[in-house]
Amino acid sequence: MKNGKFALKTLTAALALTCSVSAIAEELHVYNWSDYIAEDTISRFQAQTGIKVTYDVYDSNEVLEAKLLAGRSGYDLVFPTALPFADRHIRANIYQPLDKSQLSNYDNIDKGLLNNLSAVDAGNQHVVPYMWGTTGIGINLKKVKEILGDDMPLDSWKLIFDPKIAAKLSSCGISLMDDPNEVFAAAHAYKGEDHTDFSKKSLDAAAKTVTATRTNIRYFHGSQYINDLANGDLCVAHGYSGDILQARARAEEANNGVEVAYLVPSEGAVVWTDVMAIPADAPNKDAAHKFINFLMQPDVIAPISNYVAYANANSAATELVDDAIKNDPGIYPPQQTRDKFITLKTATDKENRAMTRLWTRVKTGQ
Amino acid sequence: MKLLQRPVVTGRALIIGVPWLWLSIFFLLPFLFVLKISISEPILAQPPYMDLLREFSDGLMTIKINLGNYLLLLEDPLYFNALLGSIEVAALSTLFCVLLGYPMAYAIARAPDHMRLPLLMLIILPFWTSFLIRVYAWIGILKNNGLLNQALMWLGIIDSPLEILHTPVAVYIGIVYSYLPFFVLPLYATLVRMDLTLLEAAADLGCRPWKQFVLVTLPLSLPGLMAGAMLVFIPVMGEFVIPDLLGGPNTLMIGKLMWTEFFSNKDWPLASALAAILLIVLIIPFVIMRHYEQRNEEANS
Incomplete structure (x- = not known):
């Protein structure tokens, strides 16, 4: 009888331990375009936060959209193109409004881009620009x-x-x-x-x-x-x-x-501009905010631009971007080209x- | 009194019930879902279609059924043409598989005993590599600077590269290559079981080899041939991957159209209506085959 009680106690303790362990090992599911991040971005984030990142990729907005419309995609963070995709998604109430108090690096984002985006996302409530091209x-x-x-x-x-x-x-x-x-x-x-x-x-x-x-x-x-x-x-x-x-x-x-x-x-x-957004049914919204905030760090986003050859939406990061990328008119176009957009x-x-x-x-x- | 004592569920019913349950859960139920979506209306929401059941109050149930999707499919020639395109590709691919696969299956079935297994292995071996990778490999072979063109130019047969990739020819090559084993295997199974003494009897009665084939072997192998042909025809009708990777802009098939409606248009109801119609079209050859098989069985008995 005593033995049995002891075994039960051990079992309960073991169960409690497993539960607490799984609570510590936080998980984040990211769904992004293929070839759209630097090689060490994820490992740096994991080292900094201890959050385990599952990173999946797609190669068309349509595939992402179908998953989001079906619901319960399981993703915490997605990267749709603002027009016409994120625009539609915001109107279909697919995204969670962002908690800006968790985004301490928000001021780094290019004000002009935010202003343009407010046409589809009133008050920049739901999405943050990532890269543009x-x-x-x-x-x-x-x-x-x-x-x-x-x-x-x-x-x-x-x-x-x-x-x-x-x-x-x-x-x-x-x-x-x-x-x-x-x-x-x-x-x-x-x-x-x-x-x-x-x-x-x-x-x-x-x-x-x-x-x-x-x-x-x-x-x-x-x-x-x-x-x-x-x-x-x-x-x-x-x-x-x-x-x-x-x-x-x-x-x-x-x-x-x-x-x-x-x-x-x-x-x-x-x-076009690709944006970051958190689906309303995302399982781990806090971790998603942490990842967005991490990507808004100039020393994180600049190496991504260097690697993928797209201009980022971070005005504080421009000085950290390689000269070869920064001075490439195909990536950071001069004003007379921008006038033709x-x-x-x-x-x-x-x-x-x-x-x-x-x-x-x-x-x-x- | 005796009747009452009989168990309600007999062992026989149980055994027959299992496949029926399986079919109901994994075939009938999903199809009913598709059918349900096909008569709803698309909206911008999650999920992107409206519920049929609109209201339920005071015992009054309001259901809204939208037949517009089926009407659009009938009205717009695009969908009919896509269906014809799919039938054409499926029929021609099946024909090529028959012409290429019959001699293969025949040769393997009549090969010496010790050779049959290695030959069969050669047919099955490609399955060990992913289907997608094999189709991708064809891009490398068929493209303008690809292996085939380089080889032909090196041999001096052609001066400038043949444009094969992104044409219907590439689609047929990809489909016949991918589906040939599905035709060869059932046909082989039929041919290898054939009673060869029948041919001896025919020969004894003065029948020439060619006539033996037409009058004896071919009719006896028809069930295998039909099964193989169906295994090619039915999946090719809905094929999407091969025409998408190897085909050009001219290839209009129902699979691609369904993809467009589902992904580009977010029109799940119309995509579901297309799927329902495709299923009905596919059931027709199946019924024909069943009918043929039954006749065959009756003739045998």
């Missing part, structure tokens, strides 16, 4: 010059949307993003039309511009062009600035004679569906 054109410089000659200005959507020029480049390979928001905005910019007009007439006009060059497009994809540009399998790619700069770095590493250049078209290019507008769900279905038609030539 542009969607432009990546080219295989040597091959494109060989085909078009040295005099042709290359910083133009003509390379893709002028059927005569695109036809010359098509055998060498042109790719477009598989995203109607981006492609239609680019098509509108090329024609000097209003890209925020989602009426049927306006969408049909954009579709017509794309259809005119469709046979010159090898494929529509959001990330495949990184490898293909670097290997010389593609001459012109419509893509994200940082992705194309990564292709440039890979080609340099491979030393394969391919010279990749990133260009911001003079007719206008989409500028256009921002996307979020379509209503109905407009969005009409746009996506039109896009499927355009792509498949139906």
Whole structure:
């Protein structure tokens, strides 16, 4: 009898111990874009806070959105693009308002970016900007010059949307993003039309511009062009600035004679911001706040910019960013380039569906 | 009195009940969920569709059913064309698998005993590598600067690289390569069980080898051939990965369209309606096969 009681006590003690241990080992689940963080960021955070980080990646906003809309994703921190994605999510009440008292580094964030974001997130309540970049054109410089000659200005959507020029480049390979928001905005910019007009007439006009060059497009994809540009399998790619700069770095590493250049078209290019947000059903909101605050430290975010070739949203970090990155006009563009930037507008769900279905038609030539 | 003493649940019912329970939980129930979502309305919320049950007060239940998704699928030719595109790809891929797989299965079934196992292993071996990696490998082979083009150019057969990747040809290569084992294995199982004395009898009666094949082997192998063909046709209908990785902009298939509706449009109801229609279309060949099998069994008995 005594023995039995003792065994029970030990068991209770052991149980209590396991419980307290699991309470100490805090966990944080982060869901971010692929190739969007430095190699040692996570280990530094773990060493500093003792929080165990599970880090998963995605390569399209749509995949993230589907998980968030289904609910109970289990993630504590996500990195959607502000427009049109985070905008929609905020309106669908998917995100938790941030507790700014837990974000002591908040003042480091670029005031201009916060001001822009307040258009989708009133009072900057739900999201903090992480990185920003542009969607432009990546080219295989040597091959494109060989085909078009040295005099042709290359910083133009003509390379893709002028059927005569695109036809010359098509055998060498042109790719477009598989995203109607981006492609239609680019098509509108090329024609000097209003890209925020989602009426049927306006969408049909954009579709017509794309259809005119469709046979010159090898494929529509959001990330495949990184490898293909670097290997010389593609001459012109419509893509994200940082992705194309990564292709440039890979080609340099491979030393394969391919010279990749990133260009911001003079007719206008989409500028976008990726933000950090905490889902309302996140299991560990405190740890998520700690991680956001950690990423707002200049000595944490600057090495990330150096590694991923995107400009961060942290004005205090700029001086810590490598000169090669800071002075790259593709990453930290000069004012005259910034003047050409256009921002996307979020379509209503109905407009969005009409746009996506039109896009499927355009792509498949139906 | 005797009737009352019989146990309510017999052993037989229990054994038959297990697969039925399995099918109900893992097939029927999920399908009912899909069906339910397909008649709801999309909204911007979590989850992104409205509940059918709107109100329940004073014993009055208000349910709102939205048939608009099915109407849109019927009205808009895009979806019908995608279905036709999928049927075309599935049918042609199945045909290629038959033409390529039948001789393979036949050769293995008629190979000497000690050779059969190694040959079968060669068919199964690719499964040891992840399906995705194998499809990715085809990108490396088929691309403009890829292995195939380099080899052909080195041999002097072509001057400039053939454009295969991102065309329908690449999709067919990827699909036939991936699904060939699913065709070969059931057909092999049928062919290897065949009673070879039937062929001897046919030969004794003056039947030539080619006619023996057409009149004896082929009809006897039909159940295996049909099973293999279904194992190729049905999954290829809903195939998404291979056309996405190897195909170009021209490949319009129902799987990709479903992806677009679900992910790009956040229109779960329409995606569910598409899934429901795809299932109905897929049940038709299955029913045909069942009918054929039954006729076969009746003929045998």
